Amino acid sequence: MATHVMVFPWLAFGHMLPFLKLSVKLAANGIRVSYVSTPRNLKRLPSIPSHLSNNIKLVQVALPKVDGLPENCEATIDLQQQDETQYLKKAYDQLQSPFEKLLQDDAPDLILIDFSPYWVPEIAAKYGVSTGFFSVYTAATLAYMGPPDELRWGHRRKTPEAFTVAPEWFTFHSLVAHRPDYAPTILRCLHVPDESGKSSGQRLSTIIEACRFVVIRSCKEFEGEYINLLQDLYKRPILPIGLLPPEITKIENDDVDSNWSNTFKWLDTKKPKSVLFVGFGSEYKMPLEQVHELAHGLKLSGLDFIWILRKPKGIDDGREVLLPPNFEVSVLDKGLVCLGWAPQMEILAHPSIGGCLFHSGWSSIIESLGFGLPLILMPMVADQGLCAKLLVEKGLGYEVPRNDDGSFTRDTVAESVKLVMESQTIREKALQVSSQVFCDQNAQNNYMTSFVSYLQKFKRSLDSMEQE
Incomplete structure (x- = not known):
């Protein structure tokens, strides 16, 4: 039976589109994919290649209404103000019950989640389903944000100024840091809970600690030093899957x-x-x-x-x-x-x-x-x-x-x-x-081939555990 992977991106097209690209690649390699999002977002996604339609299922979950979130807003692109993102997260967090119903009806072998749904691993565990974190960010970005304990508590960076230089856990020279004018925003985002009741740092740290591995849209040839550092920080397997470059087609x-x-x-x-x-x-x-x-x-x-x-x-x-x-x-x-x-x-x-x-x-x-x-x-x-x-x-x-x-x-x-x-x-x-x-298509394809092999071995190990 084919490996079944469920994917659940955050409600932003900068996240949903890479998750769809990954889904298409997995489907092309014989993986059955359930792509979960809200009705309006699913309608706005690019069409799935017809020859892969049997391997990718688009699964709707209706986004609840919450105070502060404008009507028909199901993605960040629909918002009028940046501050409204917190209400979108609040609505997103109310998808817990319908998401659990999906697992009751058709539990996958694995769920790949974004940075935001910190509650998925706990629900998945009730049905014996493992989770992985798929990052649409670079390894450099994740490494800069820090290990799980720093994401959760922020003990080592307490002021905006601390975000304007490379963090102390970097083991090599790096320019990766925020501008002084944007540093206060990042400090609030990572460590101050918003109307959803959680900060981004709390969400991400919970996910990293609960997930079996981290999948990253990157490659060692571009940022290998940051990928290696990230593995040390997370104490989890870091699986680069390549860049998922777009295919160039001539406009008809x-x-x-x-x-x-x-x-x-x-x-x-x-x-x-x-x-x-x-x-x-x-x-x-x-x-x-x-x-x-x-x-x-x-x-x-x-x-x-x-x-x-x-x-x-x-x-x-x-x-x-x-x-x-x-x-x-x-x-x-x-x-x-x-x-x-x-x-x-x-x-x-x-x-x-x-x-x-x-x-x-x-x-x-x-x-x-x-x-x-x-x-x-x-x-x-x-x-x-x-x-x-x-x-x-x-x-x-x-x-x-x-x-x-x-x-x-x-x-x-x-x-x-x-x-x-x-x-x-x-x-x-x-x-x-x-x-x-x-543009090294062979190298990029090899990353995906390796990831598919990892998933298949992962499923076999789960199957053998169930039989024991």
């Missing part, structure tokens, strides 16, 4: 309206590696004054650019308010601004794209380095600052300098993008790491 004509056709025609007119890609992901929406400052910086740089722009929260007006007066006219033929969704992978794959100015999210890093693009780093929230420092440490990018309050200026934007776009050293390093790590 039926999938692209005239606007995107015109965009690619515009890119076709540009010299190879001359256009800067600018984008900050689907979750973060930049304040309007910083949108304007970024626009001025791009204009000041004199570079060609394509900017995928999300409207700031509370801004319902059109591009005439969103952008500085006459901005698009002033950069005519030099820059394109695209509002909302864009076919990002296909744009990055275009030969005219020569670099990325972006938020340093791990999924976007994997995409960008898959094309060997040098990186200009402007981290905004969560683990992005740690990812940025890791990239700087490895010579793959340059972080835009910030003011004491975390804001940036047009001058620093212009100087930073020109520095990286003109740097042969960073470009060569990005191409090298791309070819040797991010």
